[in-house]
Amino acid sequence: MEVLEKLAILADSAKYDVSCSSSGSSRPGEKNALGSASLPGICHSFSDDGRCISLLKILYTNKCIYDCGYCINRSSNDELKRVEFTPDELVDLMIQFYRRNYIEGLFLSSGVVRNPNYTMEQLIEVVKRLRTVERFNGYIHLKGIPGADAKLIEEAGKYVDRISINIELPTTKSLRLLAPEKSRIDMINPMMQIKEGIEEYRSDKGRFKNAQKFVPAGQTTQLIVGASPEADYNILRIAESFYKKMDLKRVYYSSYIPVGNVPSCQPYGEMSLMREHRIYQADWLLRFYGFRAGEILTEEDPFLEMMIDPKCQWALRNMQYFPIEINRADLMTLLRIPGIGNVTARRILASRKFGPLDFDALKRMGVVLKRAKYFITCRGKMMTAADQNPFLIRQLLADVSPQISLFEIYPNQFGVSS
């Protein structure tokens, strides 16, 4: 079979994986070798769904012994043509795409063929060959296969920039239901192992010049939203604890897209891109804005609103903290204001050393006054004689961007099922 056909099939099989980030690793170029990695990452194209293409995101094979309901490559899917690369084919494809600047590196995953160890060995064979034979020095992100030996994870960690092991579903219960052959412990153990490996590498790096690299760009994970009944609150709590306990770089969320008819795996609740988007916004609040999951949502009120973003939701519930005086608030307080992000907050701190700021200055610096104006004062004055009634502000802040239709936000209410 031609490589072109394999590429088409295995890209198709890989596309539901969310991550494509190439950030977090800095590999200076080496003399007479191919490749480098840039710390902030580089996008090379944007596919028709608007997602960034940075890495060659591909499966080694879509042959899989498991039968996970949410996955297109499940063993019971008879419509799928099953193919497998050889390491040679994949290595050649990588190098040739990379030379032409199509991609930033490789994101290699795989169906589980024969058993987890065998699969992991195949993946290692590819990345090892890239690094040692081809002397490829670009970015490599490898999917860890749950259930593979700790030794294999350790081996892989030497060659790659990032490893991710998907936790797939928010709770063990859902996992048992939808992916009965996978076990939570087989995911958690290697994640712990990788975390410890990274810590060791970081401390060695400070002491020895030639410390053996180990997953320098850190580890991430992914879970599917909307294939199981968990609320946004539970999802955020899980993400929060993974950030804390596993020191993850990112948790990726993927809105469930039904792939074929699996009775046990029907979309649950609001299955929309908007929900995914709101969860990402809340995730950002956890990582960069000093929020705790319990502040964003509660057990009694466990779903994010679709019409306004999570930070506005929080602010409207906590009007007692507002308005905040821009010329006096500290960083963490500024970050609580809707319409002010990390970059603008820092600019405000730097700029106000030269004198008090007014609304024009805020606008120039990138504050989104459309949202911020209800929550701030400049030298004691508000921008508009706005009513501080949260109910009214909520109406004014509602997201009415033309790309989001009401049908998409409330598919159930409109009886739209896709």
Next chain:
Amino acid sequence: MKDYLYDGSFEGALTGIYQMFNDRVKAGEARLVWAATYQRDCFTKVTEVETDPSKAEKVTRWLLEEFGEIGFRRAAYAYLSDDDQYGTYLFCFLKKMNRLGEKGLDFFADQDINKVYKIYNRVCRESHLLLGLIRFMELENGILYATFEPTANILTLLTGHFKERLSNQIWVIHDTKRKIAAFYDGKEVYIRPLDELEDLKLSGSEKAYQDMWKTYFKRIAIERRNNPRQQMHMMPKKYWKFLVEKPQEKTK
């Protein structure tokens, strides 16, 4: 009102700055504009700036000493934007900076400082985007060749990255709008004028890899999440001409 005319080069702009500071011009009193596109009227006093490398050198040293590497980079990258107001913006920026010193770089609330920062930022963003969007094709002789037409004159900002990344390759990046190219021979990068090339002979396998990339590009998108708006927002249409993959083109 007074207008200073310069030849459009970076040295010319810096010479203009030298002269304007020497003439003790106040911000808002004068402009520093391109001579080539200047339209004269009878009310404005015009001074023609004669580009002088030694004066430009003095200004460069002043920028580096007073405002550091970052300050110099703001002024220099903003120049690459080809913005026709650049000279005047630079003058107002430096008038302010002269008063505030290096710390003034953080004064984002200030109009003059913010203006140059924004232009600088635009150039940085385009150059970062194009690090990804440049597409090389392999010629018969193994040389990698890429064409592009950036809005800002960023060719020089890309070469360091590709020198590091493709250090064991031989490559050419060609700005066909400005008719200049960066050549890398495996050791050094040279920037030279270059007219559009015709009849390029591609290597035997080039088409096959291009086809594979096009196929991959189509297949990696999730059809049910189609979002051309987002795609165009992240990757403006003006760059599509130079991509191997053509977004929104229907293929099997």
